[in-house]
Amino acid sequence: MSEPPRPAPRQVRPAIRAMRGYTPGEQAIDxxxxxxxxxxxxxxxxxxxxxxxVADDHLRLYPDPRAERLxxxxxxxxxxxxxxxxxxxxxDDCLTILFRTLLDPGDRVACPWPTYGLYDExxxxxxxxxxxxxxxxDWRLPSVLPRxxxxxxxxxxxNNPSGTVVPVAELRRLADAHDGILAVDEAxxxxxxxxxxxxxxxxxxNLVVLRSFSKSYALAGARLGLMFAAPALIEQCMKVxxxxxxxxxxxxxxxxxxxxxxxxxxxxxxTLAERARLERELAAFGWQWPESGANxxxxxxxxxxxxxYRALKARGILxxxxxxxxxxxxxxxxxxxxxxxxxxxxxxxxxxxx
Amino acid sequence: MSEPPRPAPRQVRPAIRAMRGYTPGEQAIDxxxxxxxxxxxxxxxxxxxxxxxVADDHLRLYPDPRAERLxxxxxxxxxxxxxxxxxxxxxDDCLTILFRTLLDPGDRVACPWPTYGLYDExxxxxxxxxxxxxxxxDWRLPSVLPRxxxxxxxxxxxNNPSGTVVPVAELRRLADAHDGILAVDEAxxxxxxxxxxxxxxxxxxNLVVLRSFSKSYALAGARLGLMFAAPALIEQCMKVxxxxxxxxxxxxxxxxxxxxxxxxxxxxxxTLAERARLERELAAFGWQWPESGANxxxxxxxxxxxxxYRALKARGILxxxxxxxxxxxxxxxxxxxxxxxxxxxxxxxxxxxx
Numbered sequence: 001m002s003e004p005p006r007p008a009p010r011q012v013r014p015a016i017r018a019m020r021g022y023t024p025g026e027q028a029i030d031x032x033x034x035x036x037x038x039x040x041x042x043x044x045x046x047x048x049x050x051x052x053x054v055a056d057d058h059l060r061l062y063p064d065p066r067a068e069r070l071x072x073x074x075x076x077x078x079x080x081x082x083x084x085x086x087x088x089x090x091x092d093d094c095l096t097i098l099f100r101t102l103l104d105p106g107d108r109v110a111c112p113w114p115t116y117g118l119y120d121e122x123x124x125x126x127x128x129x130x131x132x133x134x135x136x137x138d139w140r141l142p143s144v145l146p147r148x149x150x151x152x153x154x155x156x157x158x159n160n161p162s163g164t165v166v167p168v169a170e171l172r173r174l175a176d177a178h179d180g181i182l183a184v185d186e187a188x189x190x191x192x193x194x195x196x197x198x199x200x201x202x203x204x205x206n207l208v209v210l211r212s213f214s215k216s217y218a219l220a221g222a223r224l225g226l227m228f229a230a231p232a233l234i235e236q237c238m239k240v241x242x243x244x245x246x247x248x249x250x251x252x253x254x255x256x257x258x259x260x261x262x263x264x265x266x267x268x269x270x271t272l273a274e275r276a277r278l279e280r281e282l283a284a285f286g287w288q289w290p291e292s293g294a295n296x297x298x299x300x301x302x303x304x305x306x307x308x309y310r311a312l313k314a315r316g317i318l319x320x321x322x323x324x325x326x327x328x329x330x331x332x333x334x335x336x337x338x339x340x341x342x343x344x345x346x347x348x349x350x351x352x353x354x
Numbered sequence: 355m356s357e358p359p360r361p362a363p364r365q366v367r368p369a370i371r372a373m374r375g376y377t378p379g380e381q382a383i384d385x386x387x388x389x390x391x392x393x394x395x396x397x398x399x400x401x402x403x404x405x406x407x408v409a410d411d412h413l414r415l416y417p418d419p420r421a422e423r424l425x426x427x428x429x430x431x432x433x434x435x436x437x438x439x440x441x442x443x444x445x446d447d448c449l450t451i452l453f454r455t456l457l458d459p460g461d462r463v464a465c466p467w468p469t470y471g472l473y474d475e476x477x478x479x480x481x482x483x484x485x486x487x488x489x490x491x492d493w494r495l496p497s498v499l500p501r502x503x504x505x506x507x508x509x510x511x512x513n514n515p516s517g518t519v520v521p522v523a524e525l526r527r528l529a530d531a532h533d534g535i536l537a538v539d540e541a542x543x544x545x546x547x548x549x550x551x552x553x554x555x556x557x558x559x560n561l562v563v564l565r566s567f568s569k570s571y572a573l574a575g576a577r578l579g580l581m582f583a584a585p586a587l588i589e590q591c592m593k594v595x596x597x598x599x600x601x602x603x604x605x606x607x608x609x610x611x612x613x614x615x616x617x618x619x620x621x622x623x624x625t626l627a628e629r630a631r632l633e634r635e636l637a638a639f640g641w642q643w644p645e646s647g648a649n650x651x652x653x654x655x656x657x658x659x660x661x662x663y664r665a666l667k668a669r670g671i672l673x674x675x676x677x678x679x680x681x682x683x684x685x686x687x688x689x690x691x692x693x694x695x696x697x698x699x700x701x702x703x704x705x706x707x708x
Contacts, residue, residue: 042410056396221602248575
């Protein structure tokens with residue numbers, strides 16, 4: 001049981017007082033952790049080489065405020081100009097910077113729903129209303145989106161928690177039809193080849209693409225994300241970010257991870273292979289899930305989903321469950337290593353035995 | 355020559371468009387870097403041990419969102435309850451969180467001036483006006499501060515760029531007399547024993563104290579800062595911070611640095627010894643500076659300060675100079691190692707020879 005909240009000091013903004021606050025997935029140790037969609041495999045060995053080589057001045061001196069070497073390397077890998085890139089302390093930092101750059105009280109932001117809960121929190125902190133528009137049937141794009149007059153439309157592609165993917169052509173039509181900024185959060189896009197909008201970035205001045213190093217680069221612990229947009233928008237966002245928002249180690253780790261293309265390819269390949277196997281095995285329980293383009297499955301489990309979540313947790317296996325409408329009959333399960341999947345499947349067999 | 359700014363996309367908030375953006379000190383390499391007040395000496399060797407011991411899961415998994423182990427260790431070292439502490443991605447992150455938690459458009463923030471330029475930027479990003487009140491004679495506290503009706507008063511103690519210190523008793527009287535929040539940025543306070551307000555934190559529910567690991571812990575590259583305040587205010591700030599704002603490595607490095615009290619003591623001692631020597635040597639140039647409680651000296655150099663800054667830079671020695679009123683006749687010089695001081699002094703002797 002958590003303690004009751006303390007009365008907020010009166011100087012706190014009403015918008016903040018009214019918030020409950022975002023609840024990140026549990027960060028337990030010594031368990032099979034399939035609740036926050038990290039990579040099941042470690043990052044490139046080059047990343048560990050970087051740590052072993054850290055010299056005294058590396059920690060003693062401030063980092064490069066604009067992360068120029070990292071941006072140059074990312075420009076190379078992602079095929080965009082470095083001026084179209086901003087590096088953040090995780091893609092959460094990039095999202096925070098974007099919301100703070102664009103949204104004044106009275107502005108409107110909209111997103112298809114359900115999606116990543118953080119967008120709601122960021123809108124609340126900015127004191128703006130966020131409009132949820134239910135996904136169309138089979139997690140297709142709601143046709144009303146471009147007609148909402150929102151200054152910012154944001155969506156995750158692949159979507160979280162559904163794992164579903166909107167085709168590039170549809171998102172490009174949305175960018176053309178929408179008068180404001182369209183932000184596409186591509187945290188999971190490496191698990192769905194061909195789904196990224198980055199190759200079309202230059203054609204859409206109102207498009208923002210976000211990438212994370214927490215999934216396909218296995219660097220959730222290091223905090224690194226990238227925002228891609230027209231240089232004119234990146235320039236404004238640079239004013240809003242903290243001066244030294246990405247620490248020196250993380251800039252070096254990001255460089256090492258980006259350089260090791262073969263490790264990245266293998267990590268994605270392993271994840272996709274294990275996702276396919278998990279799907280075959282989970283089918284035995286009669287569950288259903290939409291086709292996933294991510295490193296997790298959004299399983300429709302039924303009324304007992306919450307109970308099952310707790311029973312798995314009691315056995316040291318964490319998956320994600322939300323006690324809210326549209327979600328409470330589902331479990332979101334990250335793709336783990338084969339050994340982690342085995343433990344999950346064994347537990348499920350025991351718990352779901354007739 | 356930098357390029358002319360690109361026209362801002364029309365979706366960008368007017369408050370952001372109007373900003374010039376904060377200019378951090380130059381981050382050059384291969385030079386004597388005395389411009390951003392980092393520690394001249396490396397961090398605790400335990401910090402490097404932590405890096406050598408990093409295991410795969412350390413980088414693969416998300417960090418603890420609330421940095422509980424770090425907060426518990428800091429509570430022990432600083433003698434306050436863990437619930438009175440928030441860990442940030444540098445104290446800049448803590449400042450950003452504080453401004454976002456407190457300030458709505460129409461609210462007012464004030465600070466004695468000149469001081470750390472970042473407070474202006476954070477106010478501008480929040481869309482609030484910041485009132486500058488000139489320091490009283492000899493860098494004493496302006497008596498008008500508690501009568502301004504500001505929701506937030508903020509000051510650095512020791513102050514940056516002056517290095518001057520306001521006595522604890524005066525700040526406690528200010529906290530009592532002021533109806534809003536008083537934030538005291540103690541980034542440099544370890545270089546001025548007895549000047550911290552932390553022992554009085556519990557007695558002042560409207561007091562916020564900020565600490566940095568970039569100076570006396572030599573971890574500027576790792577980004578770690580702490581905010582101390584009444585638990586009721588910390589609880590609200592927790593809603594505003596990014597979920598995973600302090601990465602896993604930095605949490606571990608901070609723990610290692612906090613644990614090595616002897617290294618910290620030596621680092622402060624060396625800095626104070628070298629500051630004393632630098633003062634003796636600089637006196638030969640006829641310069642003056644206010645008594646410093648920090649790891650830098652704010653030297654009144656005269657009209658040719660800008661010229662001297664550029665001449666030093668041409669010789670590979672960076673100090674800080676601002677081309678703005680009240681500051682442009684000064685150089686701010688960080689305390690370096692004896693070898694760095696030697697190079698600075700030799701260059702000054704050559705440049706200032708009659």
